[in-house]
Amino acid sequence: MPAQTPPYSPRVPTMLHRIFVLFAFAIIAPLPSSLPAIEPTADAAMEESALDEGHSFHGEAFNEGPRQAAVLVPGLAKIQFPTSTKSDQAQQFFEQGVALLHAFAYLEAERSFRQSLKHDPELAIAYWGMAMANASNPKRARGMIDKAKPLVSQHADQREKLYIDALDHYLPTFDENAPKDDAEAKSKRAARFISDMEKILYDFPDDIEAKAFLVLRIWLGDREGVKLTSRFAVDALMSEIFAIDPMHPAHHYRIHLWDPAHAELGLDSAAKCGPSMPGVAHMWHMPGHIYSKLNRYADAAWQQEASARVDHAHMMRARLMPDQIHNFAHNNEWLIRNLLFVGRVNDAIEQGQNLVSLPQHPKYNSMDKKGSYKHGRERLLQTYSEYGLWGRLINESNGNLLPPIANMDAHEEWLAWVAVAHFQTGNASEGARTLRSLQRRRLALEGTLLDLADEAAKETDASAKDADVATPEDAADAKQKRTPDEVRKHLEKLRRLIARAAAAAAAHRKDAKSVKEFAKKANLDNLIQAQFLADAGDLKSALEIAQQEVKKRQGQVRPQAILVDLLWRNGDHEEAKKQFETLRALACDADLDTPLLQRVSVVATALNMEEDWRIKREPANDLGERPALDSLGPFRWQPYDAPAWEAMSADGTPWSAGQFSGRPRLVVFYLGFGCLHCMEQLHAFAPKLEAFREAGIEVVAISTENVETLASGIAAFDEQISIPLFADGDQTAFKSFRCWDDFEGQPLHGTFLIDAQDRVRWQDIGFEPFMDPDFLLEESKRLLKLKDN
Structure with a gap:
């Protein structure tokens, strides 16, 4: 006190x-000192003085984004992008911003461009950089590029003008009188952006930054209706960049280029992407795309862990909340998935627990958004259910990490897994009680659907008389009501969840036929279905599923371990020993204390192997430079x-x-x-x-x-x-x-x-x-x- x-x-x-x-x-309040790009007129000064406190003097687009100073940071690519500024500091921060753009580190890129303007308020191309850093927010980007346009005639050279014009032509105007921005209009703008970037290269053929941004626009254009017709042609363009700068961060773009098809062609860039810009988490994350596609899950997990550590160090240093960072939650949830593929269950749990313990915010991290909490909760449930940690799932559901929550979909998903966990741990009465709570929800939804049908009939009868007396309150009430289609979709999902719990109940009472029926209705994970069938006594059907899954999920520990376990339980000991040899190599990083891997230890004992029966994995020879993970940052955010x-x-x-x-x-x-x-x-x-x-x-x-x-x-x-x-x-x-x-x-x-x-x-x-x-x-x-x- x-x-x-x-x-x-x-x-x-x-x-x-x-x-x-x-x-x-x-x-009466004095204006804070600011650095407007243009000296304000008397009218503009009066307008500034009337702004709400905390709002930017430069307009609405500048309210959001970083408003704290940037610093020159190590571990970034050295970019050569000449500008018309006479300030060395403005140039340094501008080029840092360009490097960060290539890494999709948009928050810090915008901060660097703002810092560049701090040193040179008339540097028009810095506004272009800020607009580029708002790729996912075209309205803000428009506000920024509009700031650049009045400065172009006196404060930009011809090359800078071409960059600014290209982005100006691409961004929508947000004018109330402008035509609607439909898919066709977006496609036309995307095609023009590509053409405008090519114009820069006509006049400045040695500008490798223009080539890099052209590659980016061609790849993004494919998402906007401008078909990417030749990946090899784009790759050839990147080869021109790498001929001049072998460690240019455009390796990021090459990974995106080959990720959808022929991932092996991205292996060279996967080795160089992180080392090209080790100070940015996303550059370590990107090679994980390539390694995952090639079933090299341990290598993918290393990349994603490196990314997580760099992000954690940066956020703690910059005092940012985790989900303010682009791609942070996605990287970490993908890390968990790859950790599960290689059997690093304890690390997967620790990372999932970290995600659900991170601060939530209504804007960017909640169950209604794709933030850390949603991903962490989903991955914890996945970890416990896939590796049979049913007792831990129940314990944490009664604690602070996996409690019941208000989000209806997530709560019902949780209830279904809790019911399964009770059946799997032998507590059939508690499992049945939880299952009944789901069934009562289903009955309530079916009643809601009937009520909505009755209301629709009444509204149809009364619509002619009441159409001219609708009130704003009526409209507000209508927004709160669920449509019949929404209720049907919810009901369909709930029935699948009920079937999941019912399959577990059937496995508990040794009813293999019902397991199959409910598993099909539940769209249950095939490997969990195989385990349920084995528990119910149908080892033959369980083995058929496991063998199919091993073929589908090559390189993953869990299907191979389940196959070995089922073969041994079925008496196929020689085949179990043969498959165990494959498992030994796959499980080189796996935690042997999980129930699944403890069950297969009986095979190791039969083969007179040591308690740690894993085969040490030799690192691949195509990985590039990999620093010690601890040197990149902590495993968990603090x-x-x-x-x-x-x-x-x-x-x-x-x-x-x-x-x-x-x-x-x-x-x-x-x-x-x-x-x-x-x-x-x-x-x-x-x-x-x-x-x-x-x-x-x-x-x-x-x-x-x-x-x-x-x-x-x-x-x-x-x-x-x-x-x-x-x-x-x-x-x-x-x-x-x-x-x-x-x-x-x-x-x-x-x-x-x-x-x-x-x-x-x-x-x-x-x-x-x-x-x-x-x-x-x-x-x-x-x-x-x-x-x-």
Whole structure:
């Protein structure tokens, strides 16, 4: 507990008072120093002064993305991309941004281009770079390329102008009067982009960056309706790049080129991709595509682990939340899949547990999005079910890693596996109870479908009379209702889940015929079906399935181990010994303590082998340079240490972070009483203050204001709220927490969950404050329950 009680907080303003304060603040507050590309006119300056606090002076497109300074980092490719800047620093950051573009490291690429503009505000081509870094967000990209266009005539050479024009022609305009951006229009723009990139090479044939970006556009164009007719022709173009720069990051593009077909032609680039830019995780990830296609799962897993480690190190260093990184969740879930292929079950579990323990955020990581939590939960269930860790699945379903959740689809998937786990561990009564809960859900859905049919009939009868009196509330209600097709799809999936649990129940009662019937309805994994059939006594059918799966899943430990186990159980001991020799090589990295591999140890014993019967794997001779994995970063993401801070209460009492050490706290950085959105945030969080405290979490807020302004604001308000407020007049605390736009010199909103060990477990920094206290309360309780990240 702190030595003194936190100061009382301001009274919430009336709406009239809020509007008055905001208007007054907008007039008197000095503008932060910024670096606009064009000197603002008087009208533009007035428009800037009226911006909401935290919003960019350059327009809506610049609100998002990185707003903290870039640094020159090691481990990136050396790119030669001449520009018209006279600033060495602007040039260095620009070329760093181009290298990062080639690696699809878009967040850091945009940061580097923004830093380039910091050193040369008139460098038009830097806006092109920022637009290129927003490949998946064309509206933002349009806002950025529009900033470049007025600068071209005086601040870009002919080559830069061609690059800017090419992207300008490609991006849609987002004009309300423009034709609809349909597939045909997109295809035409993609074709023109390719043509425009070729124009650069007509005038500048030695520009290998133009060749690299042309390769990229040809590959992407294939997704946009411009058919890629010759992969060899594109590969030949890349050969021209590598003739000049053998370690150019275009190896990334060659892997994408050959990944869909003839992956073996990408092996040379797979060896060089990571070493060409070892500081970027995605460049280590990409070779995994090639190795996976060639059934070289151990090599693929190494690449994905290298990628995960580099990402972890970068995020911890840059203070980013994991799912803010492009492709992070996908890389890690693919790593888990490959770990399972080679039998590294314990590492797969550890990585899955790390994914579900990462901070969730409504924008980019939840069960409704393809983020770490969704992937981690799915891969944990996959790991436990495929390797028969049924007791562990049940235990973690009663704990903090695999609890029941609100997402309906995920919850029903979880329920089905829990039911299977109970049957597999011999607890038939608990399995049946869980199965009945799924069946009750099915009955409820069938009733919903009937109700919807009745409602549709009534609405058809009444539509002519009521069509002209529909209200906005009616429209809102309609959005909440599920359509019959949505209910049917849900019902179809639920029936498959019920069949999965029913197959496990049939296996428990030794009913092989029902196992087959339910497995077909459930679309059950064939290897799990084989194990269920074997449990039910039908070893012949189980063996047929296992033999087929071994052929389909070459190079994978699990099907081979299941085949050996079933052969031995069926009395085919000589064939089991023969297949065991194949397993010994495949399982060179596998964990022998899993139930599946423990069962086949009986074969090793019969062959008088040592307890560790695996055959050591010799590394392939085509892998290229591979550093020690530990040198790249940690296997798991860890929360970073919270910066220290000092501030003052309204009565002039000094406060510091140390007074809150030893207990969790939520620290809100707000932009003063003049920021209406900040007042709305405090107003939203105030009613939840007691709930946070009941969860053991203190809540404090730190303002950009000095003590005098804070005291004046408190005195002017007339509704009490209890969040303690502190003044950070020189914004030192804001800067230390990176709630600061280094490019425009202005503070940003920030919300941080800091645990009892003074580590930041969750954060949100941006141009607008975080406004969902209910989400953050539940997420804070979830994170703090976890033993460690």
